[in-house]
Amino acid sequence: MSVQAYIGAFVVAFLLWTLVSSRLSSTRSPLSSVAGPQKDHWLTGNLHRLFKDGLEYSFDLFAKYGSVIKVHGVLGVRADQLLVSDPRALYHILLKDQDVYQESDMFIMTNRLLFGEGLISTLGEQHRKQRKMLNPVFSLANMRSLLPTIQPIADTLFEHLRGELPEDGSTKEVDILPWMARGTLEYVGRAVLGISLDMLDTMKSDKYADAIRTVAHTGLKVFFLRPLVPMAMRHLSPYWRNKLVDWLPFPALRELREISYVLERSARKVFLERKAAMQDELDSDVGDKRDLMTIMLNANMSTSEHERMSEDELVGQINTFLLAGQETTTTALARILYILAREPHAQARLRTEIRKAKKQYASEQGLEEDWERVNLPYDVLVHLPFLDAVVRETLRVYPPTSMLNRTCTKDAILPLQFPVRSTAGEEVTAIHVPAGTNIIMSILGSNHEKRVWGEDASEWRPERWLNANGERIGFGKNVDLAFGEESVGQDVEGSPGFRNGVKYPGVYATMMTFLGGGRACIGFKFAEMEMKQIISTLACQLHFSLPSAANCDGVKKEVYWRMDGLQVPVIRPPHGDLKTMQCPLDVRLVRNSDFL
Template sequence: MSAAIAPKDVVFYSFLKPWLGDGLLLSAGDKWSSHRRMLTPAFHFNILKPYVKIFNDSINVMHAKWKRLVSEGSTRLDMFEHISLMTLDSLQKCVFSFDSNCQEKPSEYIAAILELSALVAKRHQQIFVHTDFLYYLTPDGKRFRRACRLVHNFTDAVIQERRRTLPDEGVDDFLKAKAKAKTLDFIDILLLTKDQDGKGLSDEDIRAEADTFMFAGHDTTASGLSWVLYNLAKHPEYQERCRQEVQELLRDREPKEIEWDDLAQLPFLTMCIKESLRLHPPVTVVSRCCTQDVVLPDGRVIPKGVICLISIFGTHHNPTVWTDPEVYNPFRFDPENIKDRPSLAFIPFSAGPRNCIGQTFALTEMKVALALTLLRFRVLPDKEEPRRKPELILRAEGGLWLRVEPLSAGPQ
């Protein structure tokens, strides 16, 4: 459906509004289409390429922490906790060129984002506080306001500082020089972008898009990565095959880092990620409101005004589309097996005009993180089987615990 016929349902997303404003995730109509057009270049591979170095660096910090914890006797790790901090760390660098060192020491800004995500998820479950008036009287509502203020102040300060350092004239040349030096971040791109009439984004718009990217980019990728490590821990034969693919690729290289051109050379690892995104999609459901009657292929009609929930999880587990849907089988994504499958059978990044603008960013980060993790560690299942817990994203109840064993420092 076009974005005009099926805009997002307001109720479902409204709790995020005070935090994320009118960014791509929540805006609608002309504003959405104009911003989507303006932001698409921000996710062009030329912009994404330099981010690969940032991903490597953030993942190295996480792995150093894992090795330290293992040497102190902690081999059981909550993947969600560690990987969320890693994705937030790299996002802060990609969005703001800011290094909070949040994987090593507490960061107020990062704590606020984690708190906001938890509060929104909690509020969804409590129907009595769905009205703003009541919610903001509760202790949770007050915490939500405080965390929102902190996040907004951080983003505003970066935007103001960046505006101040931009020259009055020759902005384009200034930014082109940054692009050449490969130091363009998301805020630069937002400051640079113009619509067809040459009009740029307001500071409020820039804040909304930056905050949206920070929110939408950390939890989802952390969920995807945590579950793929779980699936590979449960299937050591696939884990080993991925590891050999990475070892082969980086055989003669020091230091062992993943580069942009390597991403296309990891076909089996990519199949493993996709199959995990099928079994455990980070976003389990999206909702749309029909602004006109929608006729389905069998002739039935969804009447105008109806809110539809599209279950991504349900679609991915539908036995009429997927044989043995509960079985983890990466070969489903072998190029030969994809040919006859309907394109909307696999929708981890949603679909249609409002699909996820950051999907290449997310898949790139997941490939780099998975490749380096399997190169350095063996991942084993925990005694306890995790229980899936769908919140804003698909989590595991009480965290997703796995055991990690560093691989010998010998030939990798």
């Protein structure tokens, strides 16, 4: 028998042992009173349906069972999990009792293997220390100073898109997804590292950039192996872990290992080069650098030795910054452009607002005749009312990441804002959560909760963020600035997402897209700035519409957004296979008639 066969037999035996032991050790699930759908299969449960084009399935569950639902994982009764979108429950999970509800070992250890000891790979005091150090890096002051250095990227992106269009101004179908991916990666390269990754030059290739771009999709190919990572990390030395990767019949696993090597070597090389430059008193240019890595290194050197991050932690932050938002920002940008193509009046209104702002700013700077080339400063860009409403509403209705996990580390009581019905039909206002229970926080369900967002919660309506005069409404001055519990209670009653004293603990406009609490997305302000800058540049100069291409039967090409954890665009048959990610839109240069 081959080595691979022995390994396969061992894995099967382990899974069978887990199944049998779980059934022998408990005949009744601790969550047996929590209502939810029946298992699709005694072995596989039904959890997988949330991750296989699970949008409609998720909405059906929320409509039938409410904001806390029991779902079944693999291998028996101990695999029962909670799907949660209740605002009070999420407040406890993310804020009040965040030390009880932790990231899972599987999540932490997988990230540590791939990306190093960055924010998404640490827990407890180490994570709090890192967060305390890094919060100021993403301050508004740093965003303001960073924007001018990355603004040219959007202009270059526009030039590349314009280069694909006919010279006569007619329409051409363009797959915008790869261009958004290239643009966002170039943004984080310039912003984080202070260098160009040449992502907008299709003739060039960079191993570091390629690793960043492919790690997520490669990881999905061996996603089913993630539960084995904690066991391997605890019981096997690096030598035997590498041997196991060599032996297992999964080429993607070996590819992922090589990607992790590239990420670590590249990040460490960049770190050491920047550190040496900063220590060189003759390097007069360093003081002018405003990239996030320079800001982070300066902050780290200026703090006490006890609070200082190690070299491994700093290297881990580089990869974390580069990787954390690249995929989600790409799909968010593609979604915004897709919606603007679907909603031509909203597109024209947005374009008109941007033109008006550019003309006004150009006039103030004495550049009236050159207004089209003007780049809006940070405080003008981020406060354009309709642009802000479009970005917020898109991130609310269509969050790029639909769900995230936590593990309950000890027995706890989870209070509910909205009571649910037990399996016996009784009203339940709190749920006993046993230690070890996996909790799936539904960002999608939270952002579509009608009792918080209104009966039209699932409708894309950017006007909900504006008053009758078209101005932004309903936010306390620090609502988008604070991290964690400090942001709670600063919104205005009656504003979007704040109804009858109830709201979600989200760090961004109360929605859950960027989460909340001590593990909220630290770079959400950068992501918002990046999206607004790209959209304002493209929408002012390009017109987008849905694909008009049709086959011989007159069936037009249709973009479909598939939810597999992430929401990604694919093409329906007969033009597509519902698998290959792409977002084709008809694009042309803007005409005068495209403004209101």
